[in-house]
Amino acid sequence: MDLVEVLRSSVPYCLVVALPLLILISPVPVDAAAEFTVYRLQHRSSLVNVEARSVDASSVARRCVLARLADLTSTHYQRVVSQGAAALLILLPTNLTAFSEDQCQLVHEVEAAMLEADSQLAVYMAYETQELLDMYESVRTATNTDGATSAAAAMMSSLSTDGYQIVVGGSQSKLMADMTIANVQGKLSGYGVEEQLPTIAIVAHYDAFGAAPELSWGADSNGSGVVILLELARIFSRLYASPRTHPRLNLAFLLSGGGYINYQGSKRFLEDHLDASDSPLLSETHYTLCLDTLGSDNALRLHVSKRPKENSPGYYFFQALEEAGAAAGVTVEMVHRKINLQEDTQAWEHEKYSMRRLPAFTLSRLPNVDITALTRNTALVATALLRHIYNTSVDGIFDNGLAVTKKSVKSWLDLLTSQPRSPQLLSGKNNPLVSTLQQILSRYTNEARVTFLKADKRDPEWAFYDVTRATMAAYAVKPAAFDFLLTMAILAYLGVIYVFLQYFPKIYAMMVKLASPHKSKVH
Amino acid sequence: MTFFHFGNCIALAYGPYFLTYKYSGMPEYGAFWKCAQVGGMYMLTQLCKMLLLATFFPTSDGPPETASLATVSFTIKLVSVDFGDVMGLSIVMGRVPGAGYIKILITGLGWAAADLLLTRALPLWVGARGLEFDWKYIQISLDANISLVHHLNMALLVWLWWRSDLAAAVRPIVAVLMAGCVYKPLLPQLLAILLGSRPLGFALLAACATPTLCTALIACHIFITHSASFR
Numbered sequence: 001m002d003l004v005e006v007l008r009s010s011v012p013y014c015l016v017v018a019l020p021l022l023i024l025i026s027p028v029p030v031d032a033a034a035e036f037t038v039y040r041l042q043h044r045s046s047l048v049n050v051e052a053r054s055v056d057a058s059s060v061a062r063r064c065v066l067a068r069l070a071d072l073t074s075t076h077y078q079r080v081v082s083q084g085a086a087a088l089l090i091l092l093p094t095n096l097t098a099f100s101e102d103q104c105q106l107v108h109e110v111e112a113a114m115l116e117a118d119s120q121l122a123v124y125m126a127y128e129t130q131e132l133l134d135m136y137e138s139v140r141t142a143t144n145t146d147g148a149t150s151a152a153a154a155m156m157s158s159l160s161t162d163g164y165q166i167v168v169g170g171s172q173s174k175l176m177a178d179m180t181i182a183n184v185q186g187k188l189s190g191y192g193v194e195e196q197l198p199t200i201a202i203v204a205h206y207d208a209f210g211a212a213p214e215l216s217w218g219a220d221s222n223g224s225g226v227v228i229l230l231e232l233a234r235i236f237s238r239l240y241a242s243p244r245t246h247p248r249l250n251l252a253f254l255l256s257g258g259g260y261i262n263y264q265g266s267k268r269f270l271e272d273h274l275d276a277s278d279s280p281l282l283s284e285t286h287y288t289l290c291l292d293t294l295g296s297d298n299a300l301r302l303h304v305s306k307r308p309k310e311n312s313p314g315y316y317f318f319q320a321l322e323e324a325g326a327a328a329g330v331t332v333e334m335v336h337r338k339i340n341l342q343e344d345t346q347a348w349e350h351e352k353y354s355m356r357r358l359p360a361f362t363l364s365r366l367p368n369v370d371i372t373a374l375t376r377n378t379a380l381v382a383t384a385l386l387r388h389i390y391n392t393s394v395d396g397i398f399d400n401g402l403a404v405t406k407k408s409v410k411s412w413l414d415l416l417t418s419q420p421r422s423p424q425l426l427s428g429k430n431n432p433l434v435s436t437l438q439q440i441l442s443r444y445t446n447e448a449r450v451t452f453l454k455a456d457k458r459d460p461e462w463a464f465y466d467v468t469r470a471t472m473a474a475y476a477v478k479p480a481a482f483d484f485l486l487t488m489a490i491l492a493y494l495g496v497i498y499v500f501l502q503y504f505p506k507i508y509a510m511m512v513k514l515a516s517p518h519k520s521k522v523h
Numbered sequence: 524m525t526f527f528h529f530g531n532c533i534a535l536a537y538g539p540y541f542l543t544y545k546y547s548g549m550p551e552y553g554a555f556w557k558c559a560q561v562g563g564m565y566m567l568t569q570l571c572k573m574l575l576l577a578t579f580f581p582t583s584d585g586p587p588e589t590a591s592l593a594t595v596s597f598t599i600k601l602v603s604v605d606f607g608d609v610m611g612l613s614i615v616m617g618r619v620p621g622a623g624y625i626k627i628l629i630t631g632l633g634w635a636a637a638d639l640l641l642t643r644a645l646p647l648w649v650g651a652r653g654l655e656f657d658w659k660y661i662q663i664s665l666d667a668n669i670s671l672v673h674h675l676n677m678a679l680l681v682w683l684w685w686r687s688d689l690a691a692a693v694r695p696i697v698a699v700l701m702a703g704c705v706y707k708p709l710l711p712q713l714l715a716i717l718l719g720s721r722p723l724g725f726a727l728l729a730a731c732a733t734p735t736l737c738t739a740l741i742a743c744h745i746f747i748t749h750s751a752s753f754r
Contacts, residue, residue: 165654475654486531486661494538501546511747 034131038089038124038472039214040173040465041114047172048087048122052164052474054140060085064166066136068128069093073106074113080121087122087166089472091136092215094127111211124168124472125212135164135474165475173467179427180452181207181257182434183265186445188236188253191246198313199250200385201288203266203349204229205259206421206437213422213468222259223416225291228378229253230412230440231404235382237444247389249286253445255437256349257453258423261462263349268453270353286313289385290349294377300325302334305354313388320387324380371410379404424464528660529651535664536643539671540636547628552621554629561615561633566641568611572604595712605705612681623750631678635671643667662728669732676739677704679746686749693745700738710734 053060055067055076064087065080072090080088093099099107114123126132184206190197204225210216233253239245256265287308294300302321308314318334325332339351382404419425419433426434434450442448455462500507544550544558580601615630643663651660680701683689689697714730715721722730 167654476656477654478656483527483531486528487534490531490535490538493535494542497539497542498546501542504547508747511743512751 034135034474036126036129036132036472036474037469038126038168039212039469040467041123041125041211047168049165049167050086051477052089052135052139052166053085054136055080056140059083062086064089066091066139068136069107069110070099070103072110074109077110077113085121087124087168089166090123090125091128091132092125114211122168123211124470125215126472139164163477163479165477167473167475168470169473173465176424176427176464176466178454179424179462179464180429180454181261181264181268181423182426182431183257183269183451183453184255184434184437184441184448185269185451186233186253186441186448188233188240188251188445190240190249190251191243192248194250197248197250197284199252199285200313200389201252201254201285201353202229202232202291203254203256203269203288203353204291205256205263205265205349206416206433207257207259207423207426208421209260210422213424213464214420216420216422216425221293222291223413223421224294224374224377226255226416226437227374227409227412228291228294228381229255230444231378231409232382232385233441233444234408235404236385239386245390249389251445253441255441257426257434258462259349261423264453264461266349266353268451272451287317288350288353289317289381290353291381292349294374294381299331299333300377300380302332303348303350304334304336305339305348305351307334307336317384317388321380321384324383324387327383328376328380330376330380371406371413374413375404375406375409378409422464422468423462424466425468427464526652528656529647532647532651532660532664535661536639536647536667539668540632540639543628543632543671549625549628549632552625552629554625557619557629558633558636561619561630562637562640564611564615565634565637568607569641571611572607575604575607576601595709595716598709598712599706602706602708605708608677609681609701609705612678613685616678616681616685624746627675627678627682630682631675632671634678635674638670638674639667658724662724665728666731669728669735672739673704673707673735676735676742677701679742680704683742683745683749689749690752693749696741697745700742703734703738707731707734 048064050062050064052066053063055065055071057063057065060080061084063085065085066089067076068091070093077088205222206226208216208221208223236251239247240251254266254269256263256269258264259266300321302318304314308318318332322332337348339354415436416433421433429452438448438450544554549555549558612630612634615634616626619626619629621629643666646663647660650657680697683697684694684701710731711721711727714727721727
């Protein structure tokens with residue numbers, strides 16, 4: 001009994017103080033209807049907290065525009081920019097390869113427009129999920145009610161449909177201060193005195209580029225070139241290991257970085273090896289073979305900036321390639337394009353080498369990745385190189401592990417497409433992909449090493465932004481009119497209760513009257 | 524959604540409590556402090572119930588999703604602990620001074636207010652202020668109104684039960700109604716078994732409100748006949 005007394009006198013006092021305090025210090029909620037990862041564009045990015053609208057809404061100013069990639073055209077994009085939308089969220093279908101040729105064309109146009117026009121618009125991309133599609137449908141139907149006939153109709157429709165508030169948090173993207181680009185190089189030394197032997201350099205840039213860095217997988221451009229280079233390194237490492245097949249020729253392999261920012265990797269490589277006199281690697285090159293985008297198609301083009309003279313090694317290689325191509329049913333043609341020295345950027349990687357008076361050409365197909373075609377192209381290049389180096393048709397050599405197999409090509413390709421390869425994602429000293437590439441090259445070649453280059457501090461040739469992905473949250477919201485409507489309803493409800501309580505004595509008396517006949521029955 | 528929305532929910536949840544207190548003649552009796560004490564007793568009762576649950580049903584991980592007879596029988600055992608509420612109400616009823624309906628009002632309102640404060644204030648504070656809109660919070664607020672009727676009803680039934688001069692014929696009815704009130708949390712599961720699917724949202728609210736209002740009406744009738752017999 002004492003205990004009860006103590007509790008009665010003490011418990012309510014402290015709880016009356018503690019409970020409101022507890023409630024007040026509870027954190028502000030952050031629950032959302034949907035949270036998903038969005039990918040930022042190369043340059044633009046800002047944090048947004050705006051309402052969602054569909055692309056065909058009448059006004060999108062200071063709103064987030066939701067659009068499916070298939071529905072988006074560059075005209076739409078320009079309209080969105082000119083109306084001053086705050087953000088654009090593009091829903092990417094999970095299966096992009098199902099797009100038709102025309103749709104691909106449209107997508108390329110939109111991508112170009114996005115990379116070109118510099119505006120305050122924040123563009124995000126996200127893969128379609130059921131959640132996102134539901135949201136998109138809801139936003140589209142809600143948009144149509146903008147033109148409702150009366151305010152009451154709009155209010156009623158707001159009861160049934162949801163609007164969405166789009167919030168992108170995280171940190172503001174900044175210019176990356178110390179971005180590095182890595183070159184991975186390796187060498188196979190020929191038989192004899194290394195310095196006196198001619199060299200063939202094989203170059204492929206390993207980065208990829210797209211409107212959104214996180215989505216730059218680049219299996220074909222230039223994953224395919226890297227695959228061929230790695231496969232060549234594998235094959236030639238075996239040939240160089242055997243004394244019988246050790247040729248009097250050096251092979252240099254370069255996986256250059258920054259291929260999409262005017263071949264910065266190649267530029268640095270040339271500066272290192274031509275301007276520095278102690279490096280004999282490029283002192284006497286037969287030619288430089290740049291591999292770019294060889295994933296599919298039945299025609300190969302050898303892009304040159306200066307036609308190779310007859311009897312030059314480059315000419316022999318072209319001939320060998322033509323012969324090998326004819327055997328495999330692939331047409332090989334030479335495309336000549338003079339370097340425009342007025343231009344700041346070079347169209348092809350070989351132009352960097354040609355500008356330094358090194359014979360060079362880019363092998364490319366031009367107009368997704370087809371493994372079969374890639375395997376065939378790899379075999380083709382390998383055969384042509386073998387024919388040129390050993391000056392003989394060596395068809396029987398492709399066995400016991402020397403053959404270009406689909407399996408090994410696929411494994412290289414899987415490695416390269418395991419992560420997006422936009423330059424800013426490959427930055428850093430310990431990037432896993434770069435170190436993997438280095439390990440592979442050091443397995444097959446000698447003196448494999450990685451060199452890092454940085455942009456000039458005062459006059460940078462490239463600039464990239466960090467924070468390539470963010471988390472976007474979509475909150476289901478109702479318009480302010482809805483809140484007002486709700487307040488009205490609640491006030492009416494409370495009014496009814498008030499009236500009920502005011503008249504309760506009368507109701508009570510009425511109930512007593514009603515009950516009294518029952519009373520006589522009970523008793 | 525916004526703070527305004529939170530205000531709406533709070534008005535909907537607490538308004539009826541305030542109006543009931545204000546316009547049922549309780550302030551004349553200085554009943555506020557009594558209500559707070561009843562609230563303290565509510566907390567003590569809940570603590571005892573939780574101790575009981577933790578001691579005898581330690582493996583319960585909240586209500587199971589699938590509605591089968593086995594889970595229902597288990598839930599019946601769990602809900603039976605709610606008879607602790609009846610006992611708590613009985614104790615409080617003995618200690619609150621005043622006669623007749625004012626006693627019932629103080630006990631019921633204090634009990635319901637403590638319940639509202641402890642079970643619904645936090646979800647409203649956390650949820651209704653967020654950016655996200657959900658009908659859930661309106662439903663919680665409406666449910667608070669149903670629970671007010673429910674608790675007043677319980678207090679009334681408990682008061683009736685302890686009347687020695689209650690007509691013998693009515694006593695079983697009061698017992699059945701009280702049991703019905705205690706086992707009210709089983710209603711969603713029962714409906715799930717009967718209808719094949721658990722009602723959600725406003726349907727569930729309506730399903731809870733109907734039996735509560737019906738019991739309240741019957742209990743009121745019994746109370747009126749009982750008090751009329753003394754005139």
